[in-house]
């Protein structure tokens with residue numbers, strides 16, 4: 673086993689998250705434990721309101737846990753300040769949402785290049801990598817198209833390329849195909865799996881789509897604020 677594989681890409685240890693509700697608190701996560709290993713694609717499947725988005729926000733360092741620890745690789749993040757969390761988020765995490773949030777005035781390639789420039793890559797390196805990624809995702813002939821000139825599935829593939837452009841350790845996705853028709857959703861999911869496998873990323877993907885969940889390596893749910901493995 674290589675050193676990279678001997679530690680989880682993400683490890684949530686006894687994570688707690690609660691929100692004020694009237695005079696008390698709504699306890700959404702009550703000690704959630706979850707490890708995701710490099711190369712693994714894990715489906716997060718749970719009824720509405722049980723805490724999927726909360727879990728993704730905590731795992732994505734967008735919200736701090738009220739208790740427990742979130743390790744990205746070996747790094748404990750709970751006591752990091754905002755600047756450190758932003759750096760880990762930018763360098764080690766990739767995000768894909770139901771709606772792509774691409775920059776409408778920039779081309780597909782520019783949308784993938786910009787985060788790499790922010791990370792400090794040269795323009796030539798960023799363009800090379802962006803072109804390779806978009807070509808891998810079947811968009812080699814769409815590099816110069818703006819999001820408004822692309823289909824929904826193509827836009828979502830650009831969003832996937834953007835999310836993995838900085839070679840993150842972990843991809844977090846919230847209903848990445850939820851806005852697409854079943855056929856397009858299937859194709860986008862296939863490309864998502866292909867890129868995760870090719871890059872040896874770890875992925876946590878929240879979905880209501882049981883067919884897609886069945887094709888991932890593992891399925892987990894949230895029950896009474898805890899992570900429970902599904903068959």
Ligand SMILES: Nc1ncnc2c1ncn2[C@@H]1O[C@H](COP(=O)(O)OP(=O)(O)OP(=O)(O)O)[C@@H](O)[C@H]1O
Pocket residue numbers: 691692698700718719720721722723724725726727
């Ligand atoms: N910022 C907040 N303040 C107060 N309550 C919140 C906040 N965010 C989420 N909640 C509550 O926490 C619970 C879990 O919300 P969350 O959005 O994580 O659920 P979910 O499983 O993602 O739901 P869905 O599948 O409908 O998106 C819900 O009852 C929600 O109302």
